[in-house]
Amino acid sequence: MDNAWYSWQWFAPETVAGFTWEQPLYLYGLIALPFILIARWVIRYLTNQKLPVAWVKSDIHSSRAAWVRVLPDLILIIVASLLLVALARPQKTNEKVEQWSEGIDIMLALDISQSMQIEDFQPNRLEAAKSVARDFIKGRIQDRIGIVVFAADAFSLAPLTTDYDLLFAYLKDINFDMIQISGTAIGSALAVCTNRMRESEAKSKVCILISDGDNRGGNIDPITAAELAAAYGIKMYTIIVGKEGRVPFGKDYFGRPQMVENTVDETTMRKIADIGSGEFFRVEDDQTLRQVFAKIDQYEKAEIKESRYRDTTDFYHVYLAWAICFFLFWLLLKSTFISNVLQD
Numbered sequence: 401m402d403n404a405w406y407s408w409q410w411f412a413p414e415t416v417a418g419f420t421w422e423q424p425l426y427l428y429g430l431i432a433l434p435f436i437l438i439a440r441w442v443i444r445y446l447t448n449q450k451l452p453v454a455w456v457k458s459d460i461h462s463s464r465a466a467w468v469r470v471l472p473d474l475i476l477i478i479v480a481s482l483l484l485v486a487l488a489r490p491q492k493t494n495e496k497v498e499q500w501s502e503g504i505d506i507m508l509a510l511d512i513s514q515s516m517q518i519e520d521f522q523p524n525r526l527e528a529a530k531s532v533a534r535d536f537i538k539g540r541i542q543d544r545i546g547i548v549v550f551a552a553d554a555f556s557l558a559p560l561t562t563d564y565d566l567l568f569a570y571l572k573d574i575n576f577d578m579i580q581i582s583g584t585a586i587g588s589a590l591a592v593c594t595n596r597m598r599e600s601e602a603k604s605k606v607c608i609l610i611s612d613g614d615n616r617g618g619n620i621d622p623i624t625a626a627e628l629a630a631a632y633g634i635k636m637y638t639i640i641v642g643k644e645g646r647v648p649f650g651k652d653y654f655g656r657p658q659m660v661e662n663t664v665d666e667t668t669m670r671k672i673a674d675i676g677s678g679e680f681f682r683v684e685d686d687q688t689l690r691q692v693f694a695k696i697d698q699y700e701k702a703e704i705k706e707s708r709y710r711d712t713t714d715f716y717h718v719y720l721a722w723a724i725c726f727f728l729f730w731l732l733l734k735s736t737f738i739s740n741v742l743q744d
Contacts, residue, residue, distance in 0.1 A: 405718045419715070422489030429484045437477050441470070475730040482723035486716040496709040504543045504700055505560055505602040507593040508533055511611035512576055513551040513584045516641075518612075518662060519648040521686050525641045528686050529610050530571050536693045537564050537571075546596050549574060552583030552617035554592045560600070583617025586668065590625035590636075598632045605634045606700050609672065613640035614665045622668050626675040636676025637696055638669040643684045 403409045421427065510529060521528035537545055544560040547570055557578075558570045586609065593607045607629060615622050629636060644664050648657040666682065673680035679699075683689045 405721050410715075410718050410722075416490075418492065419490040420493060422491055422714075424488055426484045426488040430481055433477050433480055433484075437473055440473060472730055472733045475726055475733065479723050479726045479730060482719045482726065486720040486723060488716075490715045490719070492713050492715070494711045496711070503602055504540075504604045504606060505597055505600045506540075506543055506545045506606045506608065506700070507548055507560070507596055508545065509548040509550060509554075509589040509593055509607060509609040509611075510574065511551070511584060511589075512549045512574060512578060513612070514576065514582050515584070515612045515614070515662070517576060517649065518642060518660070519650075519657070520643050520662075520684070521641065521689070525612065526574070526576070528689060529641060530574060532686075532689050532693045533610075534568060534571055535690070536697060537567055539697055540564070544600075544602065546593075547571070547574075548589055548592045548596070549578055550585050550589035550592075550618075551576075551579035552581035552585055553579055554585050554588035554618070555579075556592050556596055560596060581617075584611060584615055585618025585620075586611060586615045586672075587620035587622040587625040588618035590622065590629050590672070591620050594625070594629040594632055594634060597634055604700065605632070606678075607634050607636045607676065608639065608696060609636065609669075610639045610641060611669070612642045612662075612664065613638075613669045614663060615668055623671060623675070626672040630675050630677070634676060635678045635700075636672055637678040637681070638673045639681045639683060639689070639692055640664055640666060640669050641683055641689060 409415055510526075510533070512526060516526040516529075517524050519525075542562060544562055545558075545564070545567055546556065546560040547558040547567065548554055549557050557574070558567055561567065589609065589611075590607065593609075597605045597607075626636060642662060642664060644662060646659040647662045649660040650658050664682075666680075670680045679696075681692045681695075683692055
């Protein structure tokens with residue numbers, strides 16, 4: 401707080417309420433002070449010497465100035481109150497928490513081939529995968545994440561980075577026009593992921609491959625690419641999205657859903673996960689896809705460490721200074737002609 405010690409802001413309710421107290425038991429003494437003052441007045445009244453004096457009733461009247469005589473006692477109570485507050489040690493504590501982890505390097509390989517437009521997910525397979533990937537990124541702390549997109553070819557859309565806002569922007573812009581040639585080059589996607597992580601020194605390296613699972617393109621065999629990735633210590637999770645059989649794909653002239661025949665190749669995706677010591681998942685709806693990413697999120701959690709810094713500032717000296725000022729004022733009342741004025 402930047403207020404000078406003599407500022408009245410130290411007695412504002414919001415200021416006092418914001419304190420923590422090192423010795424709060426002293427504050428209970430404030431309750432007893434009014435009773436002590438009353439007891440003092442009663443004792444003084446009972447012990448004061450009384451002289452019988454005859455007064456004419458018309459001469460007896462009260463004066464507000466007589467109440468000034470209680471001023472020294474009130475000042476003394478204020479001094480005692482301020483001392484109790486100072487003894488209670490009012491403090492303000494600022495706590496700073498720093499979190500960090502050793503971090504994991506994660507590459508998201510996302511299929512943007514034409515088959516990802518199929519609408520067995522809402523609104524389609526690609527948009528559902530993008531949405532779940534976005535939520536997955538939000539849950540990470542200090543993990544470097546990169547994005548690879550692939551169809552008949554594959555390229556790195558985002559390098560490994562902790563700039564999650566940048567990743568969200570890239571995810572938003574992913575569309576089917578990024579690669580014009582149709583196909584699904586799973587082997588090429590794995591190769592690009594491996595190239596991005598081969599010099600990584602992270603404790604754990606992970607590739608999450610999302611596709612409809614049917615390899616139809618590229619010049620690298622998926623199994624060969626998986627073995628190369630495993631040689632660099634990359635763990636691979638593979639996710640097949642989509643149902644087999646007839647699925648909705650676009651609409652006809654009358655706005656009715658068109659149905660197309662869809663096939664899924666689980667064998668290759670399962671083998672990739674086995675080679676990469678990861679896990680294979682098959683999902684057929686949005687909810688299951690979210691559950692899969694939640695499971696991977698739990699599997700690949702780095703140990704989060706934190707440091708706490710507490711900066712505690714004492715303010716007892718402010719109330720002690722006020723107590724000294726009021727005590728000096730009380731001495732002025734008791735030790736000068738003013739005390740006689742108050743008694744007369």
